Amino acid sequence: MSEYEYSYAFLDEQTKKEIRRKLLKAVAIPGYQVPFGSREMPIARGWGTGGLQITLSVIGPDDILKIIDQGCDESVNACNLRTFIEDVTGNAMTYDTLEADIIQTRHRIPEEKMKDGQILVLQVPYPEILRWVEPSERETRRMHAERDYNKLWVFLYEDIVRWGEITISYRYPVMVNGRYAMDPSPIPRFDVPKLHQAETLFLFGAGREKRIYAIPPYTDVLPLQFEDYGFKVEDFSGKSCRNCGSTNSYLDETFDSKSGKRYFMCSDTNYCTKRSSTITETKILPQEMSI
Amino acid sequence: MYVAAKGGAKAISEAEKLLEYYRCNGESIPIEVKQIMDQMRLAVDKVMGEGSLYAPDLAALAIKQAEGDTIEAAFLLRAFRSTLPRLNYSIPADSGQMRILRRISAAFKDIPGGQFLGPTRDYTKRLLNFKLIEETDQHVRDFVAEYELMDLQQVLGTPLLFPKVADLLRDEGLIESVKMNNKKDTSSIQQNIDDITRQALRFPASRAMRMQSLARGETGSMMALAYSSMRGYGNVHPCIGELRVGYVELVIPHPLMAAEYITVGEILLTEVEIIARIKDENKNSRAKFALGYGICFGQNEIKAIAMATLDRAMTAVDPGAPAEDEEFVLYHIDGVEASGFTAHWKLPHYVDFQADLNRVRSINERRSGKNE
């Protein structure tokens, strides 16, 4: 047992092959959830095993990898995943969004526009957008087959009647390639427009639910909305990043642990670092550790 | 450009050290894996079953590493299992040939071969035994020596074969015949039987998928769902036709010589067959019983009974209760998935929460701005 050796990128060849076959099908049918034989990983279910399996099936020795959680490279779970992937691949790692070949992310799309040739792998807890309105998998699969999205539209409509607006904040439903309603993963509304007609390939992995799906570059990804109640992103007007001054990135609202004061910071830490280093070379980043 | 990780990575490594400290600072001598295997066999059996890997030594190691958290230990086994290559497939194991440790039937007062209580706590009085605090090496050795002497004399009178109770009813034509809905028959074994470690569950689930999911299911959740059925959310009164615990041989086809077989070992299994009434198919056909089947690694009777009960409950044509809903049962009894997702809420969700905050503030702004 102590003689045991793991293959490159941990997964055995057969597992990688199955995931690769499924990725090709996913890309051929944008927005459709392909079932796959998700393996148990040394990381817990619900903590990114789907995204991890995609990354490990796709990665090669020359790929540079970036891993973020809530936009932050130093988030504890991002660190955990990074050390695991480093251990099983020996690949180079980076915090720089534009330097990475593959970016694995939880709940955010980086602020800097990703290019052709880069791949964004998103970790997905709920692959099924219709879960907002229907608990049965059997039923939701039928709904997708028949393009029966009435329940979802009614749900959005009832929100407007009750609250004056659609209340879904993250996991905002989108229509992909005019055919499949899709769950973009718990990214905020702010990030949804980044999926539409992008240069980048987006791969989505749900390990626990055992589904893979994809959005190729230059694909229509449109948030569900009504003519008189259009899709809106989060409003940060009047607020800016305490560190770099940004007023057009997604901001975390947080509290200074010593003074108790509320302040805002870019959620995308690499974007923030880059901006602040071009503003003032001697700027020191806050030392508080992000959990 | 790799920036040395600050903050997060250090926190993780400190947390790991602290964990280790909690495990080690009690001033007791380190537990041996063998001690867990020998003296906590039921925890080992539970972990093997939920970890879906028959390896008592590894299960014991996992229990030690997880400080007794059996769900965590099962997770360790599953993750390890994922790394193992699949070497072969056994021929169907014959539990009728089981080397019996324990074998009872609730349906009949006595059965061919007899009722054997075997090692069970069922009829013990649940009084804490304080003598165990003072137990010494010597006590244990003396007891074992004396027992082995005594037991040998009884063994000689024990029958070797225990026919299945269900077969008695089958011979009388009282058990319904079951239609299999596995994949199309092709020449190779692996194409023939669904494999939930290689394919995602889909519904309606094949019998193989159901059985595999249940056999590796978490004992507590299965017990809760089966209990609900017994109490009336669903309607299964699981009369135990037979419960057996014992060792079953595993046999594989010889890799080189056709029509030859090799026995690779034996595994401890708990097997339960429950008997339930079914509705008539039509008024003219014979009234029959249906079986519910439960099986798991090691000695884990609650789980096997629960499994057999759920097997029966999920055949309901019109599921009215959770235990009858195949999708509800199979999706929620996997301990590794359920515990992982339950725990994942501890991960940062501040971006998601910020998005929610934004919506709530937006609603309130509009409401306070409106003068309607």
Added chain:
Amino acid sequence: MNNIDKSFHTQKIFRVLLNCMAKPGTIGRIEAIDGTEESGFPFTGYMFSVAKTLLDQETLFHVANDSGQAEAMISFDTMAASGSLSDCDYLLTSGDDFFEIERLKRGSWQFPDESATIICQVVDLFDSDDIEGESVSLTLKGPGIKDSKEIAIEGLNPDLIEGLRECNREFPLGIDCILVGRTGKICCIPRSTRFQGVV
């Protein structure tokens, strides 16, 4: 060659396939895996390499109009079982060959992914309509393509293109296509792509 090297080879080939399937009309290039230039194998080492990258004991494949030899070689190497035209997950064929494309699996409405993929050997692939020899020229539109993309394929039976269009008429049902040029060029046409052609 040890297992690590083989594993890197299939990974490289897969990345080209992924890139080309995600961006239909993009012409990629692969290297043949050592030992795939087999005498007696009716296709190039590039075709064999693509098969090695995708096939294993969980897939069924079919070789169009095969005497049995190609299937035996592929089965032996990948452990994949051979099946019929209507059963197979992967079909290997030559672009100038004939087979009944309408018999291939197109998936079901609930599981459109359970469909066949064609791995088709062609003579050559070109980025624009700089045509040499007998070619099919196509204008592609759809997901993965910015506005439109023109490609030319040499050594592809026009009936096959028409057959593919017909099979892919009811998206999401359909068949996905991997074209493999004689010199290792790759181009993919997933079912999401709409195309117009000139022969």
